[in-house]
Amino acid sequence: MRVCVAMTGASGSLYALRLVQALVGAGVGVDVIVSKAAQLVFATETPVSLPGKPQGQAQVLREYVNANSEQLRVFAREDWMAPWASGSGQPGPVVVCPCSTGTLSAIATGASNNLIERAADVALKERRQLILVPREAPYSEIHLQNMLNLTRMGAVILPASPGFYHQPQSIEDLIDFVVARILNQLNIDHQLMPAWGKDHPSTEDPS
């Protein structure tokens, strides 16, 4: 399986980095697409500075998550020949993490003006998994309408809003909360957070 991880210009680049790291660690191939605004957010929020060209982005990301060129590929924003640009190409899930409200809107209307929007559009038309991780506060009526429309179309709206019941001790714990939810959606085993109810007395081995 390969997963498309599209990174857009909402706050929360660290979620994207951790997600890619977890996917590669789980032996899943990752295809990354980075929006122009995401590059700016990366530079603002993380120690990772992503160059403009996909080859440079691939080099930086592979180094960060310790992946080789098969495990992690990067496609340009306007690479219409990329497998994710057509329903007859790559059949895997698409995760937009983080998802800006701008990209959310473009996906909701089928704009397909870049490879991120097109990959999401293809996932919707092919009835494949599309997971959107929006971050904004507060949400406007436009944002909420777009999310409602997209959830009705089959996308999963998975907001970057970590819970606190696992008693996070660090920013990494908060990030892992959200990334664990994405991995759960993708049916990928992980150790980022214990599953709810795992230590419940009724789930203990009776022997």
Ligand SMILES: Cc1cc2nc3c(=O)[nH]c(=O)nc-3n(C[C@H](O)[C@H](O)[C@H](O)COP(=O)(O)O)c2cc1C
């Ligand atoms: C540092 C920074 C943080 C931002 N945070 C958000 C955010 O949390 N949510 C959001 O929807 N847009 C946010 N934006 C604005 C988007 O980057 C902007 O709307 C951009 O056009 C989105 O383009 P894209 O969807 O192609 O990435 C932020 C921009 C910057 C520079």
